[in-house]
Amino acid sequence: MDDLVPVVSYQRASADKARDEHTVTDQSKVNRMTAARLGWRIVHAFTDNDKSAAKEGVIRDGFEAMLRVLRAGRLPDGTLVQGCVVVAEDRLVRRAGDYERFVDAITSRDGRVFADARGSKDLYSEDVESMGLMGAVLSRMEVKKMRRRVTRWHRSRAEDGVIPNGYRPFGWKDDKRTLDPVQSAAIRKAVQEILAGRSLNSIVRGWQERGFVTTRGNAWEAQTLKQLLRNPRLCGWRKINGEIVKDAAGIPVQGQWEAIIAPQEWEAVQAIFDARRGKQVGNNGIIGNLPADFREHTYLLTGILRCGRPKDDGTLCMAKLRVTPHRDCDHHVYACRSRTQGGCGRLARRGDMVDMFVSEAVLATIEEGPMSPPQTEPWAGASDLKDSETQLRELTEHWHRKKVSNSLFFAEVERLESEISRLIKERAQHEATTRRAKANLTDIRRRWYSETDDDRLDVSQKRAVIREAFHAVIVHPVGQGRGSRGTFDPDKLELIWRED
Template structure:
């Protein structure tokens, strides 16, 4: 079915057919449309088809495109594929392992395509993992145009994994080194107390009838907004302080050692490594390589670091 969807999407893209929002069709948006019960004149709420008091399906006031039976068949096909691997020939293969939600590759969904599109905007599509027969290493590649990407960028996966891992470990070592020197106190407690006191005094004067409604409602919103801003800043500082404390107490040498060990020898599982990477990075933008020899160039990887 995925192959059929790709064919349909390519035909619609070539014909210039757009979605209701004016976007190009992708296999994902086509699947969402096909699974929507509005296609057959029904409505869905919280995963359940809407029924009336007599337990009859509620029909919409619009003309259905397909019958309920046809929609049910389509939905059944998609649902039957949940929880199973699907081969390139679209055959249902072995079931997912219980912990399938854990990614099998270090940077799945973290890398993004940095190729510039004809309209001048970056592609920005998350890269997926591909493997070629007879090749030991995996690759990270952009989705095809039919799937929402550009399909024109690919990078050797094991080398990207190694580079990003080293960058994240170095960041952890830097953070652990500087964490103890970080600011211990927020430093704006008195400022917050002052603004709260001013609002309390203003409210007391208004309750006593000493100031007009116009004067009170002119000043109060600004003070309330400042209080909310300072309280949010205080909460963010407290959260960052906990992160800094954790970093200061982290044994980065042990993290590095376990990072490079096989899991059966005490090494970290992929999920633990990804947690460290997610804490350190928003994403890694992969820029296209120039024509010529395909040598790995780390300068074409741009990590977007999180800020404390």
């Protein structure tokens, strides 16, 4: 055994869908047979399973560890290493740069050996190294061609509206074409609730209570529900690389499956997710962007109330108030955070009274006249969108007939596509605003305070209405010795209304 040349074995599989490592196991057997045939002895095996050698950014831990061993000439335990054996060079490398690094490592010392299943190769020969580099380049080119063929195949199927492969999507039956009546109804209701301002967590909690699970048997979470509602499959469309698949005329391709909601509804939900942003008052008193709020809150005004106690320099604290537990109170208390948490810790206010005052202020404004007139009239940009889509379609037809130059065509296409994208986004926002207004203005006082009605508003929906009404509510101190925790003075609440 001591006379045999000590070498390492390397095996790699680009994909292991069965998760049984059968490919790398088979390669390991072949490598042992090759080593025995050549009078070599494998002292260690390096493996990269389910890892591509062609993709950018993929780190092959086994390959990198092998290079370190080849440079050192020894394993970490001191065992001598004098070469490497693989099944084929494309299992070793797919990129010219990796091939160069491998050759540099194995030839860093004289007398090293290398072989694949066909036999040994002299890597010290310039001709062999050049052939190896050329093989890596050709292998890389073949990988790119395969990817392009696969991409074209997927796009062609998508343009024909063919149902994609994969797991059954939630909302459809096993044929992935026909709607599941219970699941599709739940999705349809969730869409309406999102448009009405309900939070994702609140909807998920309801689904969990009903015993719904994903098609893979997992519990629903807010993120998985959001991914479901982001999928254009709901309205019969499909995305590839982040873009809706369209036909030559620029019209979204309708898939060969039943849609759960209308395209306008799906676009409105996307507008909610993309643009559920208003303004908020920051700690410095400046009005800035309002972050999206998808949490299921317990209290009505957390994150909306701000501390109005003056600091030593005359500016207001402006820290967000939060609810703190008090054993001697039968109601919740909004209080400023401590100094170590960015507040002043010197202001608190009775929560139930503040909630009631702010609620009544919002309801009174809605009942007297909406904060901003709900856009129930038809969207004003419909004709502009239709004209732009018609122009793009006619321009494309002229270009195919070679009646328009390439330079003019691509310049105009870029302009028209940008305009169409802007108008579609405006249409979605209009749809979302219209549905929100209709949902929230229907008998809102009863729905606001009801605890039993099916159409009652939950905390997340009330917060959505309040966030659209105010930038913030600043709570000013009531004065020393007045017991601010139990005192309520409506004049000490400053409502920062939205003017837009």
